[in-house]
Amino acid sequence: MFLVLEPHDLVHRDICLRVAEFLDGSDDGVLCVRRQRAECIRVGELDAGDGNGYRTDIVVVHQFIGQNTSLVLGWHEQGLAKIDDLGLLALVVTLIVLVLAMCGVTFIVAAAGVALGVLEAFLAAIATTAGALFAVLSHLVSPRMEPRDTNGDAVDVTLHDDVRLVLVKVVVPFLEDFFALLNAFDIVDSHLDQHEKPPMKSYGVHCTRVCLRRKSLYTFIMKSGFVSIFGKPSVGKSSLMNTILGTKLSIVSPKQQTTWYNILGILNKKDAQVCFVDTPGYHKVSKSKLNKYLVETALQSLEDIEVVYFVIDQSAYPDAEYEEMIPIVTKLGKPIFLVVNKLDLDTAKRHDMVAAPFVEKLHPTAVFHVSAATGAGVSPLVKATIDAMPVGEPYFDDKTLTSHPIELIVADTVREQLFSRLQDELPYSTAVVTDDITESAKGIRAMVSVYVAKDSQKGMIIGKGGELIATIKDVARKNLVHFLGERVELDVRVKVEKNWNRKLVTMKHFGLAVSKK
Numbered sequence: 375m376f377l378v379l380e381p382h383d384l385v386h387r388d389i390c391l392r393v394a395e396f397l398d399g400s401d402d403g404v405l406c407v408r409r410q411r412a413e414c415i416r417v418g419e420l421d422a423g424d425g426n427g428y429r430t431d432i433v434v435v436h437q438f439i440g441q442n443t444s445l446v447l448g449w450h451e452q453g454l455a456k457i458d459d460l461g462l463l464a465l466v467v468t469l470i471v472l473v474l475a476m477c478g479v480t481f482i483v484a485a486a487g488v489a490l491g492v493l494e495a496f497l498a499a500i501a502t503t504a505g506a507l508f509a510v511l512s513h514l515v516s517p518r519m520e521p522r523d524t525n526g527d528a529v530d531v532t533l534h535d536d537v538r539l540v541l542v543k544v545v546v547p548f549l550e551d552f553f554a555l556l557n558a559f560d561i562v563d564s565h566l567d568q569h570e571k572p573p574m575k576s577y578g579v580h581c582t583r584v585c586l587r588r589k590s591l592y593t594f595i596m597k598s599g600f601v602s603i604f605g606k607p608s609v610g611k612s613s614l615m616n617t618i619l620g621t622k623l624s625i626v627s628p629k630q631q632t633t634w635y636n637i638l639g640i641l642n643k644k645d646a647q648v649c650f651v652d653t654p655g656y657h658k659v660s661k662s663k664l665n666k667y668l669v670e671t672a673l674q675s676l677e678d679i680e681v682v683y684f685v686i687d688q689s690a691y692p693d694a695e696y697e698e699m700i701p702i703v704t705k706l707g708k709p710i711f712l713v714v715n716k717l718d719l720d721t722a723k724r725h726d727m728v729a730a731p732f733v734e735k736l737h738p739t740a741v742f743h744v745s746a747a748t749g750a751g752v753s754p755l756v757k758a759t760i761d762a763m764p765v766g767e768p769y770f771d772d773k774t775l776t777s778h779p780i781e782l783i784v785a786d787t788v789r790e791q792l793f794s795r796l797q798d799e800l801p802y803s804t805a806v807v808t809d810d811i812t813e814s815a816k817g818i819r820a821m822v823s824v825y826v827a828k829d830s831q832k833g834m835i836i837g838k839g840g841e842l843i844a845t846i847k848d849v850a851r852k853n854l855v856h857f858l859g860e861r862v863e864l865d866v867r868v869k870v871e872k873n874w875n876r877k878l879v880t881m882k883h884f885g886l887a888v889s890k891k
């Protein structure tokens with residue numbers, strides 16, 4: 375079988391060509407080809423024999439037969455060169471017909487010795503060859519190739535059924551291709567052995583790596599996008615992101631407004647990268663500059679996202695604050711997932727009732743009932759989120775968990791302890807800044823300052839005999855060791871910066887930039 379791919383399409387969008395048969399004899403797959411950079415097609419991970427289907431890299435050997443058209447001659451899977459059956463059949467038919475034609479010419483020349491006879495016989499042979507080839511290709515090729523997109527809808531890739539094109543462009547370079555193809559597989563083999571990547575061009579034949587996988591398992595090669603985890607304070611946004619990521623990236627405390635920054639947490643899957651943004655809790659803006667900063671930061675998270683999680687907890691009801699939040703989210707025009715958290719606390723099984731008024735106003739794409747604490751319901755949420763991501767390049771390296779600098783992670787880990795251990799409003803009067811950090815083979819050494827807004831607050835944080843600050847330092851250090859997986863030395867000093875939370879310049883210096891409006 376010949377597949378006609380269009381490099382033009384490869385450059386601009388993904389194409390999926392249904393193939394009639396797969397290398398393992400199955401017939402329910404999709405051959406996905408996607409251009410990653412100008413010269414290189416995205417390579418999926420080699421992962422053969424995965425559960426009830428398989429995914430594997432293959433190298434497609436193809437020939438550019440026009441500026442925008444390429445003819446797939448065969449492929450190469452895990453060191454196993456395959457010349458497609460139909461491709462081989464067409465090549466053999468061509469060869470046989472050409473040989474017979476040559477014999478006919480020789481016979482006529484020998485028998486008649488007449489120049490005109492030679493010419494007639496030669497033209498007849500060519501016509502026979504073309505006719506035979508046309509019959510074979512039109513019968514076998516066209517019904518077997520139906521370009522489809524991921525939804526199974528027909529894709530406007532028309533050249534595959536243009537038999538004329540196949541005839542005109544293919545018959546002539548056939549013999550050349552045949553030998554080039556055999557040669558190319560050898561070249562691909564040895565190149566893969568040596569360089570672990572295919573040569574992009576060999577003897578006029580091009581090699582392209584693609585990922586072959588069953589449609590039921592993977593629809594596309596890679597999906598990626600951003601999700602804002604939006605909601606009121608303390609509904610469990612940070613806990614939810616941590617549960618999704620399987621690690622405690624965002625700080626959590628029973629106090630409201632623990633999260634002060636948009637924390638990026640990256641979920642890396644084999645076929646998807648989802649970038650979650652944990653946000654400060656949205657609340658009615660008061661006169662406090664810190665509150666204003668937190669709300670502005672939460673709103674910024676809604677820019678350039680693919681999906682928004684509207685997180686409520688199982689005790690929520692649509693109050694004035696929600697009335698303010700709902701239009702902000704609906705006007706984004708993005709898929710909204712209503713996430714009802716703290717399912718484990720819903721002993722009265724009210725969660726459907728709780729969700730109902732939000733569903734009515736928010737018109738969410740889907741509703742999920744989860745417990746960030748126990749993990750219940752989180753897998754379907756993640757699965758639906760991945761499904762909702764567009765096809766695209768990963769934004770970050772697949773080992774990256776967050777784009778947050780280590781300085782901020784260290785400062786936030788200390789701040790988490792302040793929030794967990796200080797009473798009333800005191801945590802909201804403290805800002806934590808990492809002054810210096812050194813990383814060496816021995817581990818990490820960090821100097822952290824805790825700023826308070828009044829002299830009287832300093833003693834409250836240090837505690838009697840320095841006990842409280844010692845505990846804060848010790849627990850924060852252990853948490854950092856756990857998170858970073860290396861030795862940590864932590865030095866925490868308490869300093870007074872009078873009324874820092876009323877001065878925009880100081881707040882900016884502490885990483886809490888708020889607009890002047």
Ligand SMILES: Nc1nc2c(ncn2[C@@H]2O[C@H](COP(=O)(O)OP(=O)(O)OP(=O)(O)O)[C@@H](O)[C@H]2O)c(=O)[nH]1
Pocket residue numbers: 605606607608609610611612613614625626627628629630631632633634653654655656715716717718719744745746747748
């Ligand atoms: N029982 C229970 N508690 C939860 C759950 N999710 C979060 N919590 C608790 O709720 C409190 C607030 O959780 P966070 O994850 O900090 O909430 P948040 O929405 O990020 O809070 P802000 O930083 O104020 O925006 C913490 O004490 C969590 O332990 C849950 O599913 N079940």
